[in-house]
Amino acid sequence: xxxxAIRALAIALAxxxxxxxxxxxxxxxxxPKEITTAYKKAFEAKYPNDKVEILNKxxxxxxAYVREQAAGSRPDVFWAxxxxxxxxxxxxNLLQKIGPGNPAIPxxxxxxxxxxxxGFYRGQALAGYGLMWNTRYVKANNLPEPKEWADLVKPVYFxxxxxxxxxxxxxxxxxxxxxxxxxxxxxxxxxxxxxxxxSAAITERxxxxxxxxxxxxxxxxxxxxxxxxxxxxxxxxxxxxxxxVTAIVPANIALIDGAKxxxxxxxxxxxxxxxxxxxxxxxxxxxxxxxxxxVYAKAPxxxxxxxxxxxxxKVNFDSNLSESRYYVxxxxxxxxxxxxxxxxxxxxxxxxDADKRMGGKKSAQLDEARKLLLTPxxxxxxxxxxxxxxxxxxxxxxxxxxKAKAKVEExxxxxxxxxxxxxxELASSAK
Amino acid sequence: xxTGIQLRTHPGIVAIALAIAAFxxxxxxIPVVAVVYTAxxxxxxxxxxxxxxAFSEISLMRESFANSLYVxxxxxxxxxxxxxxxxxxxxxxxxxxxxxxxxxxxxxLVMPAFVGAAxxxxxxxxxGSVNLLLxxxxxxxxxxxxxxxxxxxxxxxxxxPFILLNLSAALANIDSSMEEAAQNLGASGWxxxxxxxxxxxxxxxxxxxxxxxxxxxxxxxxxxxxxVTNMLAPQAYLRVTxxxxxxxxxxxxxVILVAFSIGAMGGSWWFVKRRDYALxxxxxxxxxxxxxxxxxxxxxxxxxxxxxxxxxSPHLGILLLSFSKVWxxxxxxxxxxxxxxxxxxxxxxxxxxxTFLYCxxxxxxxxxxxTAIAYIVLRTKLPGRQILDxxxxxxxxxxxxxxxxxxxxxxxxxxxxFGGGALTASWVIFVLAYAVRRxxxxxxxxxxxxxxxxxxxxxxxxxxxxxxWSTIRRVVIPLMMGGILAGFVTSFITAAAEISETILLxxxxxxxxxxxxxxxxxxxxxxxxxxxxxxxxxxxxVAFGTYLSHRLVAxxxxxxxxGGK
Numbered sequence: 002x003x004x005x006a007i008r009a010l011a012i013a014l015a016x017x018x019x020x021x022x023x024x025x026x027x028x029x030x031x032x033p034k035e036i037t038t039a040y041k042k043a044f045e046a047k048y049p050n051d052k053v054e055i056l057n058k059x060x061x062x063x064x065a066y067v068r069e070q071a072a073g074s075r076p077d078v079f080w081a082x083x084x085x086x087x088x089x090x091x092x093x094n095l096l097q098k099i100g101p102g103n104p105a106i107p108x109x110x111x112x113x114x115x116x117x118x119x120g121f122y123r124g125q126a127l128a129g130y131g132l133m134w135n136t137r138y139v140k141a142n143n144l145p146e147p148k149e150w151a152d153l154v155k156p157v158y159f160x161x162x163x164x165x166x167x168x169x170x171x172x173x174x175x176x177x178x179x180x181x182x183x184x185x186x187x188x189x190x191x192x193x194x195x196x197x198x199x200s201a202a203i204t205e206r207x208x209x210x211x212x213x214x215x216x217x218x219x220x221x222x223x224x225x226x227x228x229x230x231x232x233x234x235x236x237x238x239x240x241x242x243x244x245x246v247t248a249i250v251p252a253n254i255a256l257i258d259g260a261k262x263x264x265x266x267x268x269x270x271x272x273x274x275x276x277x278x279x280x281x282x283x284x285x286x287x288x289x290x291x292x293x294x295x296v297y298a299k300a301p302x303x304x305x306x307x308x309x310x311x312x313x314x315k316v317n318f319d320s321n322l323s324e325s326r327y328y329v330x331x332x333x334x335x336x337x338x339x340x341x342x343x344x345x346x347x348x349x350x351x352x353x354d355a356d357k358r359m360g361g362k363k364s365a366q367l368d369e370a371r372k373l374l375l376t377p378x379x380x381x382x383x384x385x386x387x388x389x390x391x392x393x394x395x396x397x398x399x400x401x402x403x404k405a406k407a408k409v410e411e412x413x414x415x416x417x418x419x420x421x422x423x424x425x426e427l428a429s430s431a432k
Numbered sequence: 433x434x435t436g437i438q439l440r441t442h443p444g445i446v447a448i449a450l451a452i453a454a455f456x457x458x459x460x461x462i463p464v465v466a467v468v469y470t471a472x473x474x475x476x477x478x479x480x481x482x483x484x485x486a487f488s489e490i491s492l493m494r495e496s497f498a499n500s501l502y503v504x505x506x507x508x509x510x511x512x513x514x515x516x517x518x519x520x521x522x523x524x525x526x527x528x529x530x531x532x533x534x535x536x537x538x539x540x541l542v543m544p545a546f547v548g549a550a551x552x553x554x555x556x557x558x559x560g561s562v563n564l565l566l567x568x569x570x571x572x573x574x575x576x577x578x579x580x581x582x583x584x585x586x587x588x589x590x591x592x593p594f595i596l597l598n599l600s601a602a603l604a605n606i607d608s609s610m611e612e613a614a615q616n617l618g619a620s621g622w623x624x625x626x627x628x629x630x631x632x633x634x635x636x637x638x639x640x641x642x643x644x645x646x647x648x649x650x651x652x653x654x655x656x657x658x659x660v661t662n663m664l665a666p667q668a669y670l671r672v673t674x675x676x677x678x679x680x681x682x683x684x685x686x687v688i689l690v691a692f693s694i695g696a697m698g699g700s701w702w703f704v705k706r707r708d709y710a711l712x713x714x715x716x717x718x719x720x721x722x723x724x725x726x727x728x729x730x731x732x733x734x735x736x737x738x739x740x741x742x743x744x745s746p747h748l749g750i751l752l753l754s755f756s757k758v759w760x761x762x763x764x765x766x767x768x769x770x771x772x773x774x775x776x777x778x779x780x781x782x783x784x785x786x787t788f789l790y791c792x793x794x795x796x797x798x799x800x801x802x803t804a805i806a807y808i809v810l811r812t813k814l815p816g817r818q819i820l821d822x823x824x825x826x827x828x829x830x831x832x833x834x835x836x837x838x839x840x841x842x843x844x845x846x847x848x849x850f851g852g853g854a855l856t857a858s859w860v861i862f863v864l865a866y867a868v869r870r871x872x873x874x875x876x877x878x879x880x881x882x883x884x885x886x887x888x889x890x891x892x893x894x895x896x897x898x899x900x901w902s903t904i905r906r907v908v909i910p911l912m913m914g915g916i917l918a919g920f921v922t923s924f925i926t927a928a929a930e931i932s933e934t935i936l937l938x939x940x941x942x943x944x945x946x947x948x949x950x951x952x953x954x955x956x957x958x959x960x961x962x963x964x965x966x967x968x969x970x971x972x973x974v975a976f977g978t979y980l981s982h983r984l985v986a987x988x989x990x991x992x993x994x995g996g997k
């Protein structure tokens with residue numbers, strides 16, 4: 002019995018998926034399988050000597066992964082939505098300057114540069130943020146179809162929305178930052194808190210929102226456009242709109258410094274920006290917005306075109322501002338919303354009930370409750386405080402800093418919890 | 433059993449024992465110690481409890497801890513509610529549905545909990561089939577899948593068989609005279625059960641319940657698929673992947689997981705030892721099976737039917753999902769397609785192959801080591817031979833997540849020879865991780881098989897002039913073959929369904945086995961269909977393997993010569 006076993010072992014060993022040969026492009030990406038598989042297939046067909054290896058990680062885990070690899074054995078390409086992620090990598094000297102690519106790609110969309118002005122990363126597709134809803138769910142629950150973020154704060158949507166947490170999803174962080182920049186810190190948080198209070202769930206990854214809307218667990222979700230468009234174009238009963246407070250921001254691609262297979266990595270990046278590579282974005286299952294304007298001529302009718310003025314993007318996204326307060330925004334969202342969602346939603350319900358009970362009558366007590374519920378525990382000035390920002394950017398191994406940070410976070414959490422409890426109490430005793 | 437066969441210690445045996453010990457130390461002890469060390473280390477080599485106090489100061493961590501305890505406790509409670517009537521029914525009553533109950537005990541185990549979880553959302557979720565029907569008929573919905581409820585629901589349906597199987601075995605062992613005595617003294621019905629039968633079957637129940645508790649406590653895949661992160665295992669995973677391998681909180685969670693695992697297993701062992709459960713005439717007369725009244729029969733079938741329907745729901749759900757094109761806000765899918773299977777077979781062949789490769793090699797390592805340890809423990813007098821057995825038992829108590837994190841930490845920067853690249857980024861790490869964690873199953877199987885081989889047979893071979901090695905090769909191993917194969921299959925299928933370690937260790941898609949593939953598909957907007965299709969393939973594989981191992985064990989047992997005990 003031994004010999005066949007040895008032979009089987011030898012055969013098995015011979016067919017093993019051996020790690021990276023010289024011409025393997027390793028791509029770290031947060032994109033779903035539909036996109037990565039399409040690019041992998043097309044690229045390998047065009048360059049038969051190259052192989053593409055996909056490392057699917059959410060944006061934060063992707064950054065952590067690249068950081069932890071030694072120079073020389075790092076993956077080659079980083080491909081994700083959030084521009085801040087690329088800033089983080091560039092600041093950590095983990096990206097190589099590659100400058101702009103395909104000259105047919107315009108330098109700007111709206112006021113936003115398509116490629117990194119410093120040349121560390123290139124825009125590969127454009128993305129806007131919007132609202133996606135399940136038409137059947139909305140009909141069954143008699144919900145009005147939303148048009149703007151501001152619509153979602155209404156009581157009628159209570160328990161029907163879904164949003165992801167920015168700490169777990171780069172795209173959600175962009176949505177949150179877009180609302181904060183578009184509406185201002187206080188009004189933005191007020192809107193966000195109300196939307197989240199109306200949410201049935203704060204999901205773990207950005208995909209959890211479109212997934213739940215697709216199968217009807219949630220009515221309306223805040224998503225990046227391609228989630229909504231891809232589902233709609235694949236025949237699911239969903240709709241998608243861009244609200245006016247949206248920013249069109251490029252999803253980026255970059256070459257990692259200290260990569261194993263630089264040349265092949267560069268080939269892959271150039272391919273994604275070529276006409277051929279850009280055409281792949283129009284696949285109904287992918288449904289992303291190309292950065293190459295000529296491709297839109299070949300798109301099906303009704304395909305949104307950010308170069309044609311169809312999407313009214315009012316917000317000029319400031320990625321420096323976004324990056325500078327990234328950790329504070331993300332942590333504040335988690336402490337005040339994600340981890341306290343139950344209390345937040347309960348207080349919102351108490352306010353809605355009180356409102357109903359009093360037939361819409363004005364009440365100082367109820368206004369007070371609303372204010373407690375919808376005010377961020379960190380104001381704009383504090384959020385821009387250099388000391389606070391530095392604390393959140395400190396290295397994880399710095400025990401002092403991480404302890405101080407944990408203390409700050411704990412204060413936010415405790416304050417939020419107290420505010421929600423007070424709001425619920427005020428609302429239920431409002432007359 | 434200490435007959436005339438050679439019991440002196442052969443140098444070859446010593447070498448093999450040392451090699452196995454080295455393997456276990458390198459791939460089990462060191463990684464776990466590294467995790468524990470990191471949790472207590474201040475970074476300069478000193479001892480500190482600062483990370484634990486940091487952990488306890490983070491309210492999310494306290495909440496996660498409480499949630500994990502709550503979910504595991506509730507699962508044990510609900511699992512008990514399901515399992516106790518079923519076990520009592522089959523063991524104590526004349527009842528034709530016994531085969532149905534046995535089926536109930538196996539069905540959930542062939543479906544990895546996290547695979548079923550995705551389908552359960554479509555059946556029992558907010559707008560799942562059941563709630564849509566309920567809403568239509570009565571205007572109410574049940575929050576069966578909301579947050580922690582969903583985890584409890586899915587885990588209960590998956591793990592109650594552990595309680596059922598252990599409890600049934602214990603019940604079957606109770607001497608009927610105890611029950612008769614109780615009945616003569618006037619006890620009957622509920623009182624008889626609570627005062628006599630249940631306490632006597634306590635060891636079996638505790639063994640099953642503690643196993644369920646730790647399995648649920650450690651589970652990573654199910655909460656992640658259900659989008660629940662405020663539990664310990666998901667928090668450890670999130671900390672380690674998004675903050676990095678340096679984050680101490682992740683290790684603190686690991687230490688807690690390990691402590692609970694060891695505590696629950698040790699506790700159940702202690703519980704059984706502490707009390708004297710021996711019956712005067714053990715295994716004597718089995719209790720005569722009582723007859724059910726028509727009413728009771730009706731209730732019994734009703735209960736079993738209901739349970740069967742529940743237990744089958746993830747299977748049906750995943751099957752429906754794998755064939756459905758659009759399933760959104762409707763009771764059943766409205767369009768069907770074979771496309772998902774086509775997608776899986778074109779895109780994910782590599783993953784299916786990887787599963788066969790990793791699990792096959794891991795199971796091979798397991799039975800080789802298992803056979804060797806069984807032989808060393810049962811047939812030699814090598815000093816300290818029990819240590820090997822105990823070390824392997826430790827692997828049983830190690831959560832996959834902990835071992836996975838331990839591997840990433842310990843083997844970071846270790847390069848494979850011959851330019852194979854980093855160990856942690858290669859396929860080898862999967863084989864090692866699966867082999868170590870599945871070793872206890874293979875070892876039990878090999879031990880049982882060797883116990884059934886009467887030493888007289890070896891003696892006879894040696895009397896006829898065969899040397900020790902040829903006796904092992906020509907006599908012992910062939911006689912053990914049934915058990916070895918059963919061990920191989922058990923290791924293989926449990927490794928194929930593994931997700932906690934797999935999620936952690938998968939660094940690139942081409943290395944991913946099927947279980948990761950299912951998880952990955954579930955993470956993409958249009959991926960539920962293909963994910964379910966891959967899930968169906970995995971379930972079919974595990975079901976076939978389970979059937980095979982049952983057949984192997986059944987085919988092997990008539991040969992037993994009763995020599996072991």
